[in-house]
Amino acid sequence: MKWYVILTYIVMTLSTQFLCADPASVTGTVASANNAFALDLYARLSQQPGNVLVSPFSVHTALAMTYAGARGETARQMAKALHFPARDSDLHAGFAALLKEMNQANAAGCELVIANSLWLQQNLSVKESFLKTTREQYAAHPNLVDFTAGEAVPRRRINEWVSAQTRGHIPEIVPPGMLNEDTRLVLVNAIYFKGIWAVEFDRSRTADSPFYLESGRAVLVPMMRQMADFGYVETKELQVLELPYTFNQLSMVILLPKKGHKLVDIEKNLTPDRIEQLRRKSRVQKVDVSLPRFKIQSDFRLNETLQAMGMVDAFLDGVADFSGMTDEERLFINAVLHKTYLEVDEAGTKAAAVTAVVMDRSAEPPAFVTFNANHPFLFLIRHNPTGAILLLGRVANPAL
Numbered sequence: 001m002k003w004y005v006i007l008t009y010i011v012m013t014l015s016t017q018f019l020c021a022d023p024a025s026v027t028g029t030v031a032s033a034n035n036a037f038a039l040d041l042y043a044r045l046s047q048q049p050g051n052v053l054v055s056p057f058s059v060h061t062a063l064a065m066t067y068a069g070a071r072g073e074t075a076r077q078m079a080k081a082l083h084f085p086a087r088d089s090d091l092h093a094g095f096a097a098l099l100k101e102m103n104q105a106n107a108a109g110c111e112l113v114i115a116n117s118l119w120l121q122q123n124l125s126v127k128e129s130f131l132k133t134t135r136e137q138y139a140a141h142p143n144l145v146d147f148t149a150g151e152a153v154p155r156r157r158i159n160e161w162v163s164a165q166t167r168g169h170i171p172e173i174v175p176p177g178m179l180n181e182d183t184r185l186v187l188v189n190a191i192y193f194k195g196i197w198a199v200e201f202d203r204s205r206t207a208d209s210p211f212y213l214e215s216g217r218a219v220l221v222p223m224m225r226q227m228a229d230f231g232y233v234e235t236k237e238l239q240v241l242e243l244p245y246t247f248n249q250l251s252m253v254i255l256l257p258k259k260g261h262k263l264v265d266i267e268k269n270l271t272p273d274r275i276e277q278l279r280r281k282s283r284v285q286k287v288d289v290s291l292p293r294f295k296i297q298s299d300f301r302l303n304e305t306l307q308a309m310g311m312v313d314a315f316l317d318g319v320a321d322f323s324g325m326t327d328e329e330r331l332f333i334n335a336v337l338h339k340t341y342l343e344v345d346e347a348g349t350k351a352a353a354v355t356a357v358v359m360d361r362s363a364e365p366p367a368f369v370t371f372n373a374n375h376p377f378l379f380l381i382r383h384n385p386t387g388a389i390l391l392l393g394r395v396a397n398p399a400l
Helices: 026-045 056-067 072-081 088-108 128-138 152-165 263-268 272-281 303-308
Strands: 010-014 111-121 141-145 183-196 207-212 218-234 238-244 250-257 283-292 294-301 331-344 348-361 377-383 388-395
Touching: 026 056, 026 088, 026 263, 026 272, 026 303, 056 072, 056 088, 056 111, 056 128, 056 183, 056 331, 056 348, 088 111, 088 128, 111 128, 111 152, 128 141, 141 152, 152 183, 152 348, 183 331, 218 272, 238 272, 238 283, 250 263, 250 272, 294 303, 303 331
Parallel strands: 111 141
Antiparallel strands: 010 250, 111 183, 183 348, 207 218, 218 238, 218 283, 238 250, 294 331, 331 348, 377 388
16 A cells, blocks of 8 residues: 555544533534634644644643633634634633543553643732632642742742653653743643554554655555454545554544545645544444554644634733633733643553643832833824823924
8 A cells, every 4th residue: 555645633532422512512612612622623633744743632621720719801813713612611611611521441451541720829819719619620739839939949840740641751841941930720631541452453564665745756664464354435535544542532534545646635635524423424344544653742832822723812911801710810821831642552542631720920110111212203282081191292302
């Protein structure tokens, strides 16, 4: 079998029963919001060349915790960009139910760990309502640190927590220089997944074979092979294969363009409904599978991407409104950091993802400002009650 395009789109899904859950339920509402956000985010990140790996669920979860403290226009923009439901209670309850549902995968032969944490400036007065929501709905318990004493200890503690949750596959999310004396809060989501194929590949059949890039150039890669019964559907543009992990609670869905069709065209037309329609049409049949053994790692700073998606005010110093977190200081998002890891081999898949939302305090306004009219200026005299301008002029040289 010849591969004419690079495989870059992988969908990690829960069981069909869960994906087809009642969209009116809080779980279905949040799952639908996550899927819509997933493809919006992927559409922007996929514009960069090469392999791409993103965990929209990790980003979505970290920002949902952050949203619990957003108010006003900041909250409105976040809700729209993240496709959140109209009622905040549905959002947070939906995430709690979704996390509970996903944790059941651990009892079905897969290891799936989803963990959240808060890292708070130790003397910051945080509202109990915010702490209650993140604690009860996201199982995120606060860890007190002192960002004002230097970044070394908080950075080490956060990164150690991340490394432990991801089994060492992502040893660091906070780079040197990210934290400073103005940092007040870091919200972190970490995901670790280890799944064994329901039908494993025979390592003895793996052999180097050509993989054809978009340019047409061939590279040799270790190609795994097997013939077995899998969910499969095809259209005139692409083939879709579903590889389940043990007990079928999770699966990898692979979308492979047919010869003569480009991956970019498939990506442009990809929607949550399109994916679900393809999965519904899928039928179990015998498939001769050739799949490369591969490893992908990605690292993003999502500030510009999220702002382009409409989440603008949250990143603006002096404009962002996170008064649902604290009234003591005004906060804004300094950075949204995201790292991913994926390894696929004959036995199955290992994957990890981390998202950290770093929040700083807004700069203190100066005690006074200086207005020194020592160069040309305009002036006007207006009638304040009506706004009518009586005189308007320019001073170019007051010495004349």
